[in-house]
Amino acid sequence: MYANTQAQVQPTLQQALNDYFKHKKLKEESQVDYRYVIRLYFRDFLEKPLNSITRSTVISTMQELSLKAPQMANKLMRCLRAIFNFAMNFYYDELDRPIITHNPVNVLKPLGLWNESRRRSTRIEPSNLPAWFNAVCRLDLGVRDWLLFQYLTGCRRSEASDLLWANVNFDKSTVTLRDTKNGSDITLPMSRQLHALLQNRYIGQAPETTVFYNREGLPISPNSRPNERVEKLSGVSFTPHDLRRGFISIATSLGVPPFRVKHLVNHKSQDVTFGYDKPTPEELRPFAQTIADELVRLVGIVE
Numbered sequence: 323m324y325a326n327t328q329a330q331v332q333p334t335l336q337q338a339l340n341d342y343f344k345h346k347k348l349k350e351e352s353q354v355d356y357r358y359v360i361r362l363y364f365r366d367f368l369e370k371p372l373n374s375i376t377r378s379t380v381i382s383t384m385q386e387l388s389l390k391a392p393q394m395a396n397k398l399m400r401c402l403r404a405i406f407n408f409a410m411n412f413y414y415d416e417l418d419r420p421i422i423t424h425n426p427v428n429v430l431k432p433l434g435l436w437n438e439s440r441r442r443s444t445r446i447e448p449s450n451l452p453a454w455f456n457a458v459c460r461l462d463l464g465v466r467d468w469l470l471f472q473y474l475t476g477c478r479r480s481e482a483s484d485l486l487w488a489n490v491n492f493d494k495s496t497v498t499l500r501d502t503k504n505g506s507d508i509t510l511p512m513s514r515q516l517h518a519l520l521q522n523r524y525i526g527q528a529p530e531t532t533v534f535y536n537r538e539g540l541p542i543s544p545n546s547r548p549n550e551r552v553e554k555l556s557g558v559s560f561t562p563h564d565l566r567r568g569f570i571s572i573a574t575s576l577g578v579p580p581f582r583v584k585h586l587v588n589h590k591s592q593d594v595t596f597g598y599d600k601p602t603p604e605e606l607r608p609f610a611q612t613i614a615d616e617l618v619r620l621v622g623i624v625e
Contacts, residue, residue, distance in 0.1 A: 332371035332421060335364060338409045346408065351480050351544040359398045360405075363387065372409055372422060375402070377429045384435050392437035399436075403427035445568040448620050450558045455621035457556035458548075465548045467519055468534040472562055474516045474614050476569030476587040478503055479562040480544040488529035490520055496603045499588065508588045511607035513614030572616055578609045586610060 333341070339360060343353055361368070363383060367375055380399070387395035406425040413421040430436050446454055458469050471482050481499045489498040495517050498509040512520070523533060532541040553559050566587060573583045583589075585601055586609065618625065 332373055333413050334369050335372050336368040338372050338405050342405050342408045354545045356401045359401055363398050377426045380426045388437055396437050399427050445564045446560050451620045452622040453556040454558040457552045462537050464535050468542050472565045476566045483542050483544045485533045487527050487531055502588050509603055511603040511610045513611045515614045515618055573613045576612055582609050
């Protein structure tokens with residue numbers, strides 16, 4: 323931890339948030355989430371001393387927000403807890419005494435105020451996929467291909483946003499996703515459809531450039547919200563993560579072995595055997611192609 327022994331006064335919430343980002347390696351998507359929830363629900367505390375956020379403040383905020391948006395309440399308090407934990411080990415006075423001595427968010431557990439986390443299970447219904455696909459095809463080309471890449475691979479949106487041309491190998495027909503959510507890199511086979519999609523985008527770009535960019539030429543942020551435009555055009559409501567769940571659901575329905583599905587979407591597993599099972603891209607290729615063929619069929623494309 324990079325201790326700040328020069329601090330003489332109480333850090334503000336804004337200062338603590340800035341220092342947290344400076345010293346913690348968080349992805350852009352996570353930083354956006356932190357800023358959004360903190361500014362939305364603790365805007366009045368941003369320029370106040372961090373210790374002005376008391377246990378009572380935490381309890382009342384948690385209870386009020388939980389009535390309307392329980393999962394958002396959990397997210398807010400997880401962010402605040404992380405900031406306080408950082409601050410407790412970062413800010414010290416001239417006598418090397420911690421300035422922040424306790425984390426008020428810790429009061430939630432003994433009082434049973436954390437909301438039950440419920441995993442989302444939504445995905446686009448197969449009958450809605452043709453309308454969804456037609457709407458996606460009317461988007462800006464970069465956004466269109468960014469969504470279709472996720473649809474055909476089941477990858478996370480941040481992984482699609484971070485993809486560089488250096489990690490696309492047309493000769494071997496593979497893509498490598500770097501620094502993924504579970505902390506590892508993974509090389510996956512390209513299906514014929516995915517190969518064609520990326521080949522159509524490639525016009526000799528430098529290896530260090532991102533594959534997916536918007537009409538302004540900027541990399542597409544993981545927090546982009548093209549789903550709102552798609553819903554307006556098609557009437558189909560979805561989130562980018564629904565594409566991942568849909569990929570997994572289709573793969574399972576086709577009889578793809580569970581371990582192979584987990585490898586294709588880079589899921590962690592507690593099973594010891596899974597840790598030793600490291601299939602090559604070529605071993606995964608038949609499964610990736612079978613899934614892609616079905617995904618293409620479902621949107622109404624006849625090959």
